[in-house]
Structures are given as structure tokens and as C-alpha cells.
Amino acid sequence: MLRNPLSAIVVRPVQPSALAGALALLMLAVTTTAPVLAQTWTGSGPPGADITALVADPSAPGTLFAGTAFDGVFRSTDSGTTWAAVNTGLGNTTVFGLAVKPDTAGTVYAATNDGVYKTTNAGTSWASANTGLTATGITAIAVDPTSTGKVYAGASENGRGGVFRSTNGGTSWTAINSADLNIAKTIRVLAVDPLSGAVYAGTAGKGIFKTPNGGTTWAVVNNGLSNKFVMALAPHPVEPNVIYAGTLGSGIYVSTNGGGQWANVSNGIGNQRIAALMVDPEAEQSSLEKPDPAATLYAGTLGGGMFRSEDSSNSWTQVNTGLIGNNVAAVVFDATDSSVAYAGMSGGGVFTTTDGSTWSAASAGLPGARISSLAIDPATPTRVFASTHGAGVFASADGATTWTPAGTGFTSFSVGNLAVDPVDPNQVFATSGEVYGSSDGGTNWAIISSGVRASTALAIDPVGGQILYAGTGNEGVFRSPDGGVSWSAVNNGLTRTQVSALALDPTNPAIVYVGTGGVSKTIDSGANWNPTGLADVTVSALAVAPSAPSTVYAATRVDGLFRSIDSGTTWTSTNTGLPAGDILALAIDPTDADRVYAGTPFGGVFFSDNGGANWSALNNGLPTRDISALAATAGGAPTYAGTRGVFVLSSSASCGLTFTCLPCEQCDIATDSCVARQRTGCIRPLIAGKSQLQIKRGRKDTSNQIAWSWKKGPAIDVADFGDPTTATGYTFCVFDESGAEPVVIFGAEAPAGGTCGRRDCWAGRGRPRGSRGFKYSDRERTPDGLATIELKPGDAGRARLTVKGRGANLLLPALPVSIPLVGQLWADGEGCWESEILPGGVKRNDEKQLRGKAGIP
Numbered sequence: 106m107l108r109n110p111l112s113a114i115v116v117r118p119v120q121p122s123a124l125a126g127a128l129a130l131l132m133l134a135v136t137t138t139a140p141v142l143a144q145t146w147t148g149s150g151p152p153g154a155d156i157t158a159l160v161a162d163p164s165a166p167g168t169l170f171a172g173t174a175f176d177g178v179f180r181s182t183d184s185g186t187t188w189a190a191v192n193t194g195l196g197n198t199t200v201f202g203l204a205v206k207p208d209t210a211g212t213v214y215a216a217t218n219d220g221v222y223k224t225t226n227a228g229t230s231w232a233s234a235n236t237g238l239t240a241t242g243i244t245a246i247a248v249d250p251t252s253t254g255k256v257y258a259g260a261s262e263n264g265r266g267g268v269f270r271s272t273n274g275g276t277s278w279t280a281i282n283s284a285d286l287n288i289a290k291t292i293r294v295l296a297v298d299p300l301s302g303a304v305y306a307g308t309a310g311k312g313i314f315k316t317p318n319g320g321t322t323w324a325v326v327n328n329g330l331s332n333k334f335v336m337a338l339a340p341h342p343v344e345p346n347v348i349y350a351g352t353l354g355s356g357i358y359v360s361t362n363g364g365g366q367w368a369n370v371s372n373g374i375g376n377q378r379i380a381a382l383m384v385d386p387e388a389e390q391s392s393l394e395k396p397d398p399a400a401t402l403y404a405g406t407l408g409g410g411m412f413r414s415e416d417s418s419n420s421w422t423q424v425n426t427g428l429i430g431n432n433v434a435a436v437v438f439d440a441t442d443s444s445v446a447y448a449g450m451s452g453g454g455v456f457t458t459t460d461g462s463t464w465s466a467a468s469a470g471l472p473g474a475r476i477s478s479l480a481i482d483p484a485t486p487t488r489v490f491a492s493t494h495g496a497g498v499f500a501s502a503d504g505a506t507t508w509t510p511a512g513t514g515f516t517s518f519s520v521g522n523l524a525v526d527p528v529d530p531n532q533v534f535a536t537s538g539e540v541y542g543s544s545d546g547g548t549n550w551a552i553i554s555s556g557v558r559a560s561t562a563l564a565i566d567p568v569g570g571q572i573l574y575a576g577t578g579n580e581g582v583f584r585s586p587d588g589g590v591s592w593s594a595v596n597n598g599l600t601r602t603q604v605s606a607l608a609l610d611p612t613n614p615a616i617v618y619v620g621t622g623g624v625s626k627t628i629d630s631g632a633n634w635n636p637t638g639l640a641d642v643t644v645s646a647l648a649v650a651p652s653a654p655s656t657v658y659a660a661t662r663v664d665g666l667f668r669s670i671d672s673g674t675t676w677t678s679t680n681t682g683l684p685a686g687d688i689l690a691l692a693i694d695p696t697d698a699d700r701v702y703a704g705t706p707f708g709g710v711f712f713s714d715n716g717g718a719n720w721s722a723l724n725n726g727l728p729t730r731d732i733s734a735l736a737a738t739a740g741g742a743p744t745y746a747g748t749r750g751v752f753v754l755s756s757s758a759s760c761g762l763t764f765t766c767l768p769c770e771q772c773d774i775a776t777d778s779c780v781a782r783q784r785t786g787c788i789r790p791l792i793a794g795k796s797q798l799q800i801k802r803g804r805k806d807t808s809n810q811i812a813w814s815w816k817k818g819p820a821i822d823v824a825d826f827g828d829p830t831t832a833t834g835y836t837f838c839v840f841d842e843s844g845a846e847p848v849v850i851f852g853a854e855a856p857a858g859g860t861c862g863r864r865d866c867w868a869g870r871g872r873p874r875g876s877r878g879f880k881y882s883d884r885e886r887t888p889d890g891l892a893t894i895e896l897k898p899g900d901a902g903r904a905r906l907t908v909k910g911r912g913a914n915l916l917l918p919a920l921p922v923s924i925p926l927v928g929q930l931w932a933d934g935e936g937c938w939e940s941e942i943l944p945g946g947v948k949r950n951d952e953k954q955l956r957g958k959a960g961i962p
């Protein structure tokens with residue numbers, strides 16, 4: 106195949122039909138420098154979803170809902186055996202709480218960072234329920250089981266917090282704050298007494314408030330409560346005026362008189378931080394025969410795992426067998442069988458128990474753990490280790506297909522950096538406050554750093570092993586020459602001791618690069634450090650090319666990516682095609698210094714095969730775009746990405762390894778070629794001639810333009826747009842349909858989230874945010890030249906969508922172009938809108954400009 110000698114991009118095959126469009130594509134392939142790989146990411150764990158809330162629907166046996174910190178709501182209809190995301194219409198995927206209407210199957214409320222959402226069909230679709238809410242950060246939600254339609258919402262938003270009440274099932278809300286509650290503001294938990302309907306509000310620092318009359322009056326009920334930071338509340342299901350409270354650092358309290366007086370009942374649980382409390386819903390009521398019935402309770406803690414009481418909280422026993430992680434954020438009993446309980450872990454997924462002491466994973470279908478680091482066995486690329494925030498360490502022997510826990514010996518389930526000895530791959534190292542080592546492939550771990558507080562960076566001699574460098578938060582760099590047996594500080598010449606990244610020269614372990622407030626370098630094993638040419642930047646990752654040790658990449662917060670080809674003497678910004686802002690992870694192909702992968706917190710993975718001169722997004726198959734770790738092997742097969750779970754870039758699709766495909770194309774593995782991937786079922790305008798497409802080639806590349814509008818079509822609800830500020834990316838495509846098969850003549854992507862010129866690329870319009878649509882704005886017009894996308898909902902004939910691009914990054918086709926043309930705007934996993942330019946609608950089509958209207962006017 107032909108290869109462009111300047112850009113090193115391989116020209117990919119094109120379809121023989123539509124000769125004019127094919128010639129245009131050939132010109133694009135020869136002149137473009139931004140590769141777009143056509144491969145797909147796949148993932149299967151390790152388990153460890155960030156669960157924030159768990160509820161069981163008593164009207165639908167076996168149905169559970171789980172709220173997550175990043176990925177919205179998941180539903181199980183088989184008692185936790187499998188889960189599926191149910192987020193259609195959910196405008197924000199940060200869920201703080203869930204509440205089920207107990208007498209109506211499928212009615213659930215979600216407290217989110219964007220207000221309250223409600224579903225009446227078990228999560229199949231959600232709708233905003235924010236009318237009357239003056240706060241958007243809703244952190245607590247509770248349904249009154251004694252009153253039809255009454256729901257309470259608690260907010261934790263500065264200046265606009267407090268409690269809100271709805272008497273019509275969430276259709277409208279009213280603030281019900283007393284003067285004291287107005288001062289408290291930050292509501293962490295709400296609970297409704299199932300017998301009296303009294304409402305309790307737990308706050309962050311002001312204790313507990315109670316209203317017996319739906320918010321007409323409130324009283325502070327803190328007598329005996331020594332800790333005023335209340336995280337959990339659990340009323341007794343049948344015992345009047347009995348309620349339990351969990352605090353941040355002082356264990357559990359109980360009141361038997363409706364909050365009039367509290368007593369600490371933390372025997373066996375101590376001063377744990379209580380995040381969740383639940384009383385057995387089948388607990389018995391006291392009587393003359395049973396004056397003090399023993400109720401079963403579960404208490405989830407942050408740091409101590411799960412505790413259980415079988416005597417109404419008089420004593421507690423730790424019950425963690427089988428749990429992954431020690432941060433329990435939610436607990437719920439099965440709605441029909443109280444011998445079954447479920448635990449939701451902050452960084453561990455969902456677990457279930459039938460005996461109260463042993464837990465089993467119940468996370469199939471949930472997002473994976475939050476990955477903090479990845480490490481590959483150099484001799485066996487399919488053997489990979491993953492450390493997590495909150496779920497420990499996992500190992501995979503089959504290329505991230507299956508995972509096993511590998512963390513016995515850690516004192517914390519939050520593990521940071523990883524390193525594998527290249528000579529003896531059974532020697533594995535990790536940081537978790539201190540440096541840990543394993544000599545049996547990660548099965549058992551022990552502290553080896555003797556007090557070195559290493560938690561920020563870790564690097565190993567990539568050839569000989571044994572030589573380790575560890576970075577600390579404020580004590581600089583430590584070196585071990587013997588695999589962690591002994592350590593010494595090596596900080597001479599460092600002006601800052603807050604280490605954020607480390608990287609070793611692959612041919613000389615005495616040459617080390619360190620990220621602090623810039624990049625410094627040593628050539629004598631840390632005896633002396635000298636600043637390089639990159640200063641006053643916050644470094645997040647460093648990587649030295651194994652095949653070209655003079656090539657070094659530095660990822661930064663805010664300032665993007667830098668490259669040096671002279672061992673750090675000089676640096677060049679290499680950000681063309683990358684979203685502005687943070688780069689969190691780097692990986693270099695071991696055999697090709699120009700093949701580089703970069704991970705971003707909002708835009709996903711980006712790839713360059715020309716040393717960072719140009720970048721393209723590589724996100725097909727990634728459900729989340731927050732990339733925290735990357736690891737690459739020779740030829741990119743496999744490449745691993747850490748986000749919520751580990752994803753592997755498949756090496757079975759040859760297109761991505763031998764040539765590039767454009768946006769709006771896909772790799773046809775059978776024919777080893779790129780083909781158009783048009784969407785079907787897109788919505789078209791109602792009135793012909795009202796939608797337009799214009800392509801204009803200027804005298805200079807910087808004045809090239811493209812503009813597309815869609816209007817006078819059917820009604821569009823804001824939910825049809827998804828949420829591009831966090832989750833829903835957009836792709837704009839123009840297809841030449843003059844031949845037997847469609848051909849892409851223009852394609853550009855606007856990923857969800859991200860920053861453009863240090864501002865959010867996407868903005869939600871109206872209050873609440875997004876109620877009047879969304880706008881994408883990129884003054885720098887990277888990476889594909891898109892400047893704006895506007896999404897405006899409306900009734901039939903009033904909705905409007907527009908896409909505009911400008912500048913040298915626009916890969917425009919040669920003009921004139923063949924007709925008919927189809928323009929499509931895709932929302933990832935959401936809607937699709939289309940307009941077609943037919944011959945009768947073309948107003949101009951020459952070597953300078955195309956101007957046409959959809960349909961025949």
C-alpha cells in the first residue's frame with residue numbers, strides 16, 4: 106500500500122463505487138495526518154462499581170436498583186444475578202440516592218447532581234422532576250409510605266440547600282426549611298418513620314432535625330448525640346419512635362422516643378464511620394410476651410466493611426468474608442426474604458448474603474472498578490495487573506478477559522502504582538501508602554518500604570529489575586537497589602519534593618526523570634538532579650520510549666502533552682487533536698517511539714502514530730471516557746486502558762493495524778477495507794427545503810467552512826439529546842450517495858464533556874441545566890475543525906439543530922461533489938437526525954462552494 110512519506114499514514118482501500126467520492130477520499134487519506142483507528146475496546150472487569158445507593162422494589166419481587174457515583178442507575182430483575190444500565194432520560198449520572206414508591210411497582214426517584222429524576226416504568230425511561238427546586242445538588246431522597254404522593258428531597262448545595270417536599274409525587278416541590286435548618290443546609294440523609302410519617306434529616310455537622318407534620322415545624326433532636334455529622338438513618342419498621350443513626354467517626358446511636366434522647370450503641374463496632382444502616386423489615390414488635398424482640402441490623406462502614414447485629418444494636422460483629430473492599434456505601438434487605446441482604450461497595454460492586462456472614466459477588470453487568478494503574482508482564486503481554494481505588498489489586502492471565510483478586514496483605518483496598526520485575530515476573534510491586542512487594546505473582550503482599558511514604562509514583566528498571574524508585578507526596582524520591590530490601594532518599598538538587606511521576610531510561614537505570622513542578626533528570630541514580638527544559642507545569646505522567654530512549658513524553662494537568670527528542674533538554678507541545686486540558690495517562694509502543702497513546706479525563710483515549718504531531722480519538726466501545734491508566738505492547742496488540750474497569754483494544758480487526766478509517770466509517774474485517782457506517786431510522790425534517798448544507802473552500806485552509814442545519818422537523822425532547830456535558834458524544838457525517846454504496850466525504854466528532862480553551866466544550870442551556878438544550882463551542886476548532894453544535898428542543902417545527910466548522914482542521918472533500926448527499930448528526934446511543942440534498946435542492950456546486958437545501962424546495 107502507499108504510505109505518505111511525510112505523515113507516515115497508510116492509505117486505506119476505498120470502495121470502487123462512486124468514483125468522484127472515492128477520489129475525494131483518496132486525497133484526504135494522502136493529505137491527512139491524524140490517524141483514526143478502527144478497532145474496538147472490550148472489557149470484562151475487574152468488578153468494583155462505585156455504588157452509592159441500593160433499593161429493592163417490594164411491588165416487584167427480585168427487582169433491585171443500584172445508584173452509582175459515575176454511571177447512573179442499574180437495574181436487576183433477578184435478585185442481583187445480572188444488572189443492566191437504565192439511564193434513558195437521566196440527565197446526570199452522579200446518583201446520590203434512590204427511593205422506591207412501595208405501593209406502585211416501577212416508580213423510583215433518583216437524587217442526582219442535577220436534581221430529582223423519576224421513573225414510572227422501572228427505569229426504562231426517566232424524566233426530570235425539578236419544578237420548584239431551587240437547588241440542583243440533591244443528595245438525599247425519601248418517600249413517605251404513609252401518604253400517597255408525598256416525597257422529600259435533601260440538598261447539599263452552598264446557599265441553596267435544605268429540605269424540599271412534594272405532595273404530588275415529584276411534579277412540584279416546596280422548600281420546607283426552618284430557621285435552624287436553613288443554617289444547616291447540608292443534608293446527608295432523610296428518613297421517614299413508616300408508622301407516624303415523621304421525617305428525620307441528618308446533616309453534615311448540625312446533627313438531626315425532625316418534623317412531625319411534613320415540614321410545618323422542625324426541631325433539633327440532638328440530646329445525647331455527641332457527633333453531629335450524621336451519615337445514615339434507619340427507622341424501625343414496626344416499633345414506634347425507634348430510630349438508629351450512623352455518624353462519621355462515632356459509631357451508631359439509637360433513640361427509642363423519636364429522637365428525644367440518643368444513646369451510643371457501638372459495642373463491637375467502635376468509632377467507625379457509618380455510611381449505611383438497615384433494619385430487618387420483618388422485625389417483630391415488642392409485646393408482653395416479647396418485651397424486647399431482637400431485630401437484625403446491618404451497618405456499612407467506610408473503612409471497616411460490614412457489621413451485623415442480631416440483638417437490636419446492643420452488640421455488633423464484623424462480617425466481611427467474601428467482600429472486595431472495605432467501604433460499604435449502601436445496604437438493603439431483599440423485599441420478600443429478609444434472610445437475604447445486599448451490600449453496595451464504594452469501589453467494589455454489589456454483594457449478597459444468605460447467612461449474614463459470607464458474601465458473594467453479584468455484580469455481573471455493573472461497571473468495573475476504578476482503575477489507578479496497569480502493569481504488563483513483559484514476557485507475556487496477556488498477563489496484566491490492575492490496581493484500583495477501593496477494590497485492591499486484580500490479576501488477569503488471559504488478556505483482561507477474566508480477573509482474580511490478588512491483594513492479600515494490603516492494609517487498604519486503595520492501591521496506587523504497579524510495577525512488574527522484567528526478569529522475574531512473579532516479583533510485583535505496588536504503592537498503598539507505603540511500597541508493597543509480592544514474590545508469588547501478586548497472591549500475597551507485604552510492606553517492603555520500611556516507612557517510606559510512597560503513594561504518588563513507582564518505577565522499576567525495565568531491563569534488569571530490582572532497582573526501584575518511589576515517589577512521595579512531600580519527601581521527594583527514594584531509591585532501592587535491591588528490590589525493596591533497602592531504601593535511601595535521593596533528592597539532591599530537587600527544588601520541590603512533591604513527586605507526581607517517575608520514568609526510567611530503558612537502557613540505563615541511572616537515568617531517571619521525575620515530575621514535580623516541571624521535569625527534572627538524574628544521570629547518576631539520583632545522586633544529583635537537574636531541571637530539564639520543561640518547568641512550571643503540573644506533571645501527571647512521564648514515559649520514555651523503549652526503542653528510542655532520547656524520546657520522552659510528559660503529560661500535564663491543564664497544559665496538555667509535551668515531547669522531547671533530546672533526553673529532556675528541549676520540549677515541544679504536541680497537542681494537535683487532543684482536547685485542551687488534562688492528560689492523565691501515557692503509553693508508548695515498545696518497538697515504535699512514534700506510536701503513542703494518551704488518556705484524558707473526559708475525552709477518552711487518543712492515538713498518534715507520528716510522535717504526537719497529530720492525534721485522533723480512539724474510543725469505539727468505551728462506555729466511559731475517564732482514562733486513568735494505559736499500557737501498550739508491541740504493535741498495539743494488546744493495548745490496555747483503565748477507566749471504570751479495564752478495556753483491551755482488540756487486535757483482530759486488521760484495519761486499525763494496517764491503515765486508517767475516517768470518522769463515520771467502520772472496518773469491514775472480511776474485506777479488510779473501510780466502509781460507510783450510515784445510521785438508519787434517522788429523523789428527517791417535515792418541510793422540504795428548510796434544512797441546509799453548505800461547504801466552502803477558502804483561499805487559505807484557515808477559511809474553509811462547513812455548515813449544516815436541521816429545522817422544521819418533528820418535536821424533540823431534551824431527553825433525546827442525552828447529556829453531552831458528561832456522557833453523550835456527537836458525530837457529524839456527510840455521505841455521497843451517488844453510487845451503489847455510500848461514501849463518506851466528511852466526518853467529525855465532538856466527544857462528551859471535555860474542555861475547549863480551558864472551558865467546558867459542552868454547556869447545558871436553561872434551568873435546570875440542559876432544559877433548553879446544549880451547545881458545543883470550541884474556538885480552537887480541534888481536532889476535526891468543529892466550532893459549534895447547537896441542540897435546541899422544541900415542538901413540531903420549532904426544534905433546531907446546527908453544526909458549524911471552520912479552519913485548517915476541516916478535512917473537506919474536493920469540490921464539486923456528487924449529488925445526492927446525506928448529512929447525519931448522531932448522538933451516541935441516543936437520537937439521529939438526517940437531511941438529504943437532492944439534485945433539485947442544489948443552489949451551487951463548483952470548485953469553491955456547495956450550497957443546497959434538503960429535499961426539493
